[in-house]
Amino acid sequence: MVTLLSAAICLPAAYAFARMSFPGRNILFFSFLAGHAFPKFGLLIAIAAIFLQLNLIGTFWGVVLIQLVGTLLFMIWIPVAAFQSVDRRMEEAARDVGASPLRVFWSITLPQAGPTIAAALLLSFVGTFYETEGAWLIGAPGIRTTPVLMISFINNQMVVQYGAVLSVILWVPSFIALMFARRVIGGGAFARGFGG
Amino acid sequence: MSVLKIDNVSKFFGTTRAVDDFSLTVEDGELVCLLGPSGSGKSTLLRMVGGFAQPTAGSITIDGEEITRLPPEQRPTGMVFQSHALWTHMNVFKNLAFGLKLRKLPKEDIDRKVEEVLELVGLSGYGGRLTHQLSGGQQQRVALARSLVLEPKILLLDEPFASLDQHLRERLREEVRDIQQRLNITTLFVTHGQDEALALADRIVVMRDGKTEQVGRPDIVYREPATPFVAGFIGTMNLIEGDVSNKVFNRAGFQVPLDIADGPVTLAVRPESLDLSVDDKNGQAIVHRVTDYGTHGLVDMDLPDGGRLKSMVGHPDMFASGQSVKLNPTAIAAYRDQKLVHRSQ
Numbered sequence: 001m002v003t004l005l006s007a008a009i010c011l012p013a014a015y016a017f018a019r020m021s022f023p024g025r026n027i028l029f030f031s032f033l034a035g036h037a038f039p040k041f042g043l044l045i046a047i048a049a050i051f052l053q054l055n056l057i058g059t060f061w062g063v064v065l066i067q068l069v070g071t072l073l074f075m076i077w078i079p080v081a082a083f084q085s086v087d088r089r090m091e092e093a094a095r096d097v098g099a100s101p102l103r104v105f106w107s108i109t110l111p112q113a114g115p116t117i118a119a120a121l122l123l124s125f126v127g128t129f130y131e132t133e134g135a136w137l138i139g140a141p142g143i144r145t146t147p148v149l150m151i152s153f154i155n156n157q158m159v160v161q162y163g164a165v166l167s168v169i170l171w172v173p174s175f176i177a178l179m180f181a182r183r184v185i186g187g188g189a190f191a192r193g194f195g196g
Numbered sequence: 197m198s199v200l201k202i203d204n205v206s207k208f209f210g211t212t213r214a215v216d217d218f219s220l221t222v223e224d225g226e227l228v229c230l231l232g233p234s235g236s237g238k239s240t241l242l243r244m245v246g247g248f249a250q251p252t253a254g255s256i257t258i259d260g261e262e263i264t265r266l267p268p269e270q271r272p273t274g275m276v277f278q279s280h281a282l283w284t285h286m287n288v289f290k291n292l293a294f295g296l297k298l299r300k301l302p303k304e305d306i307d308r309k310v311e312e313v314l315e316l317v318g319l320s321g322y323g324g325r326l327t328h329q330l331s332g333g334q335q336q337r338v339a340l341a342r343s344l345v346l347e348p349k350i351l352l353l354d355e356p357f358a359s360l361d362q363h364l365r366e367r368l369r370e371e372v373r374d375i376q377q378r379l380n381i382t383t384l385f386v387t388h389g390q391d392e393a394l395a396l397a398d399r400i401v402v403m404r405d406g407k408t409e410q411v412g413r414p415d416i417v418y419r420e421p422a423t424p425f426v427a428g429f430i431g432t433m434n435l436i437e438g439d440v441s442n443k444v445f446n447r448a449g450f451q452v453p454l455d456i457a458d459g460p461v462t463l464a465v466r467p468e469s470l471d472l473s474v475d476d477k478n479g480q481a482i483v484h485r486v487t488d489y490g491t492h493g494l495v496d497m498d499l500p501d502g503g504r505l506k507s508m509v510g511h512p513d514m515f516a517s518g519q520s521v522k523l524n525p526t527a528i529a530a531y532r533d534q535k536l537v538h539r540s541q
Contacts, residue, residue: 089281092248093339095268096275097295097346107294111285
């Protein structure tokens with residue numbers, strides 16, 4: 001959910017950062033680093049205070065929002081580099097044969113940048129899936145993600161095997177994601193784009 | 197019938213004038229080369245015709261129809277880029293079919309047209325290949341085919357052979373010329389290679405600082421350069437600064453009768469128009485180096501004041517470094533204030 005939402009928001013923004021020039025572009029671009037420039041837990045406490053006022057503590061959307069913030073760096077910075085590395089002449093050649101700007105983005109730019117964006121999505125998914133601090137602080141007590149559940153099992157349950165079983169189960173999604181990535185993002189794909 | 201007309205087009209980047217009040221008409225089926233050094237504005241001009249840059253002033257029409265402000269996808273032009281710009285995530289067939297699909301042609305028509313154009317560029321059966329499996333020359337042929345398959349009214353070629361080796365470049369330019377003549381397609385070709393321009397063009401436009409220096413048939417531009425810049429840019433030319441006094445040009449003892457008013461002048465002599473004879477007593481220059489190219493030789497000489505001249509000779513073995521030689525120009529031109537003031541026949 002978080003990864004999809006992040007892609008929907010960040011990819012158009014990344015394209016704008018890569019291809020357009022607008023006032024405050026650089027400051028805005030570097031601002032996405034800000035979330036990673038401070039001790040994470042301190043930042044989360046500050047955000048939690050804001051979320052408390054907005055009645056987002058203990059809600060599903062509160063957890064989605066806090067995890068979304070964590071993906072911004074991956075989902076903006078990596079796709080920006082991917083879009084910037086797409087040869088503009090390829091895009092111009094597509095315009096030349098009759099493609100509209102939107103069609104050029106869909107048929108040329110996105111497939112060319114695809115493998116790198118897939119890597120960003122993967123990093124974002126794995127990062128979000130195993131994120132615990134934000135999910136615990138904002139989600140508690142109503143919303144608990146699986147890793148949060150696992151930690152509470154390990155810390156609080158007498159039977160430690162519950163936690164062990166859960167950690168094995170948690171390993172499966174990332175393993176599937178990595179296998180998928182291995183197939184889709186084959187050697188050389190970053191240079192040639194999908195299908196190359 | 198496709199005529200490209202560029203009328204008083206200018207393009208400014210800030211205060212820099214990339215193209216300055218440029219006008220040109222390319223007639224139906226004609227191949228015109230824009231020739232000039234880097235930064236002369238030739239590529240900017242081509243991009244304005246293709247729709248990738250907007251003129252600051254002026255207008256561009258094709259068959260009388262104004263296209264100056266149209267986006268590239270709405271122009272009846274086809275552009276071949278220097279870097280090929282093939283879509284590496286598509287195979288050759290998909291590269292060629294992309295534009296046809298956008299025009300919503302039936303599948304059978306697309307298959308037929310792609311096969312026809314592949315045959316035209318000598319790549320029949322290559323449709324299924326991925327672009328990175330092709331050689332540089334084959335990639336450039338695909339790039340050309342991608343433009344031709346859409347049957348554009350005007351073909352635009354932006355230094356298409358610049359990334360290829362010399363041998364391949366010569367072969368491909370002949371093929372391009374054949375195809376262009378067979379299809380009778382109006383073509384604007386940008387290059388900084390004078391050989392390419394001389395070999396390909398019906399007409400050459402020599403550009404400098406965004407302006408036209410000379411327009412004309414390749415042989416005329418070569419034999420009768422209108423300015424010292426054109427003289428120096430097209431082919432090899434000895435440009436000798438000197439003074440005319442009493443109808444005689446003089447530069448460090450190298451004297452040539454020249455029937456113009458007294459004053460400073462630039463004498464232009466092609467190496468093939470500068471005969472040499474060994475003369476130990478009355479020599480005007482000293483041979484610096486002799487290069488034997490097999491078919492001919494090139495003799496580099498120094499005037500007493502250090503000025504360097506070149507002469508093309510039939511028998512390079514007759515000359516050796518250190519020899520004193522007499523110079524006998526057989527055809528000269530003279531320029532003053534950037535204008536031609538004399539040409540011998």
